[in-house]
Amino acid sequence: MKNSTILRIVHFVIFLLLQVLILKNIALFGFGFIFLYIAVLLFLPADMEKSTLLLLGFVLGIMVDWFYDTLGVHAAASVLIMYLRPKWMQLITPKGGYDAGVNPMLSDYGFNWFALYALPLILIHHFTLFVIQSGGFDRLMSILAKTSFSGVLTFVLMVLVQLLFYTKQRRVI
Amino acid sequence: MRELFFFIYRFRGLMLFLILEMICFWLIVTKNSYQSIAFFHSSNRAIGALYQNKTKVNNYFELSRINEELVKENAALRAALKVSEASDYYWTHEFSADEARLKQFSFTPVRVVNNSISEYHNYITIDKGSLDGIKPNEGVIGPYGVIGKVKSVSPHYATVISLLNNKFLVSAKAYPSNVLCSVNWSGEDFQFADLNYVPRHVEMHVGDTVRTSGYDGIFPAGTMIGTVEEFELTDQDIFYNIKVRLSTDFSSLSYLYVVENNLEEEQLEVERLTEEKK
Numbered sequence: 269m270k271n272s273t274i275l276r277i278v279h280f281v282i283f284l285l286l287q288v289l290i291l292k293n294i295a296l297f298g299f300g301f302i303f304l305y306i307a308v309l310l311f312l313p314a315d316m317e318k319s320t321l322l323l324l325g326f327v328l329g330i331m332v333d334w335f336y337d338t339l340g341v342h343a344a345a346s347v348l349i350m351y352l353r354p355k356w357m358q359l360i361t362p363k364g365g366y367d368a369g370v371n372p373m374l375s376d377y378g379f380n381w382f383a384l385y386a387l388p389l390i391l392i393h394h395f396t397l398f399v400i401q402s403g404g405f406d407r408l409m410s411i412l413a414k415t416s417f418s419g420v421l422t423f424v425l426m427v428l429v430q431l432l433f434y435t436k437q438r439r440v441i
Numbered sequence: 442m443r444e445l446f447f448f449i450y451r452f453r454g455l456m457l458f459l460i461l462e463m464i465c466f467w468l469i470v471t472k473n474s475y476q477s478i479a480f481f482h483s484s485n486r487a488i489g490a491l492y493q494n495k496t497k498v499n500n501y502f503e504l505s506r507i508n509e510e511l512v513k514e515n516a517a518l519r520a521a522l523k524v525s526e527a528s529d530y531y532w533t534h535e536f537s538a539d540e541a542r543l544k545q546f547s548f549t550p551v552r553v554v555n556n557s558i559s560e561y562h563n564y565i566t567i568d569k570g571s572l573d574g575i576k577p578n579e580g581v582i583g584p585y586g587v588i589g590k591v592k593s594v595s596p597h598y599a600t601v602i603s604l605l606n607n608k609f610l611v612s613a614k615a616y617p618s619n620v621l622c623s624v625n626w627s628g629e630d631f632q633f634a635d636l637n638y639v640p641r642h643v644e645m646h647v648g649d650t651v652r653t654s655g656y657d658g659i660f661p662a663g664t665m666i667g668t669v670e671e672f673e674l675t676d677q678d679i680f681y682n683i684k685v686r687l688s689t690d691f692s693s694l695s696y697l698y699v700v701e702n703n704l705e706e707e708q709l710e711v712e713r714l715t716e717e718k719k
Contacts, residue, residue, distance in 0.1 A: 289495060292557075295558070295559040298559075298629075298630065298631070301559060318453070318454035318457075319453055319454060319457050322454070322457050322458055322461055323457070323461075325461075326461045326464075326465075329465075333468075334488065335488060336557075336560075337557070337564050337600070338560065339468045339469065340464075340465040340466065340467070340468030340469035341465075341469060343461075343464075343465045343468070344462055344465035344466065344469065347458060347461045347462055347465060348462070351454070351455075351458040354454075400469060401560060401561055401562075402561050402628070403561070407628070410629070
């Protein structure tokens with residue numbers, strides 16, 4: 269138990285640094301942004317307590333905001349997807365249900381399930397983010413373009429990270 | 442009472458969600474009274490130090506480009522020196538202007554430690570703060586022209602509202618028509634900004650230069666902003682729609698200057714006196 273908590277904190281810090289030191293500087297064609305940090309939130313175990321999920325989303329969001337100078341924006345989007353996550357997971361429960369303490373990832377439940385799970389949450393997160401950043405729906409077309417392009421980028425990178433750095437896990441982290 | 446607790450327990454997820462979202466939106470809304478929570482921003486010392494180390498590493502890879510820029514700037518300054526020698530002569534001999542007028546602006550060189558171009562409201566962090574005499578509302582210029590305005594300062598760092606921030610307006614003049622107008626970023630492409638309030642009777646050309654007017658007392662008059670890229674005037678418009686190509690490439694900022702206007706208080710004071718007498 270102790271071990272897994274430490275591993276999770278390391279996980280948290282690595283993704284945060286990756287986001288604010290490297291990915292923050294990337295803007296493909298001016299409207300493709302990558303917010304890989306939400307992978308930490310999406311990989312949390314399925315049986316985690318709701319309020320813990322919300323608090324973790326808030327803390328990570330605020331930390332990212334701190335570096336982005338956009339206080340509250342990332343936090344609001346992260347808390348929103350953390351609120352929707354348990355409900356969404358319940359709707360798309362794979363055959364045989366979720367294993368306790370296992371991260372909901374590609375290696376355990378397959379690509380199709382992971383895409384179905386992660387893509388909508390990523391898109392909701394990005395959409396919320398861009399709407400708040402632009403201060404309303406005035407530039408809806410530009411927001412939608414940014415959301416879809418950035419969402420796909422984040423998703424692709426999230427899949428790549430899993431293929432490269434995570435082997436089949438049964439309760440590792 | 443027991444039912445109340447039971448109710449709260451049952452909906453704890455939803456309640457926590459609403460409370461956290463309220464905190465977030467409170468933060469987003471009050472963010473505009475920037476000074477009060479400057480602590481949270483990247484002028485904060487710890488984050489500033491982290492970014493500075495990152496910038497140090499990046500600078501190694503950019504040394505050749507930075508050198509090239511400095512050489513170009515040196516050349517431009519040398520050229521300007523000639524002009525200024527002549528104008529010094531003009532001022533001292535023809536009008537016997539006072540010392541203060543000649544030393545109206547002083548420049549502090551600073552290095553960029555963090556910069557963004559991808560948001561709608563972009564900010565820049567620089568590596569000098571109140572200990573080096575940087576104060577809020579001072580102008581910031583680069584080798585190629587206007588960059589922004591100092592927003593908040595900590596002892597060692599300061600954050601600057603970038604020209605690429607649609608809350609920031611710069612009082613400008615277009616040349617050769619000499620018309621007063623205002624530059625504001627539209628929030629889309631970091632290479633272009635909009636030029637507003639040019640009335641339709643003025644004659645515009647592609648390639649006209651846009652420079653600061655100096656009326657706001659922040660930037661020296663005539664600091665470069667950009668050139669007119671394209672313009673449009675329909676029959677209903679009172680003002681032109683003008684797109685300006687910015688002279689500065691905001692995606693690669695390295696060394697900048699903070700401009701202190703030593704006569705700003707005097708200008709504001711005398712303007713305030715007039716305002717009161719109205």
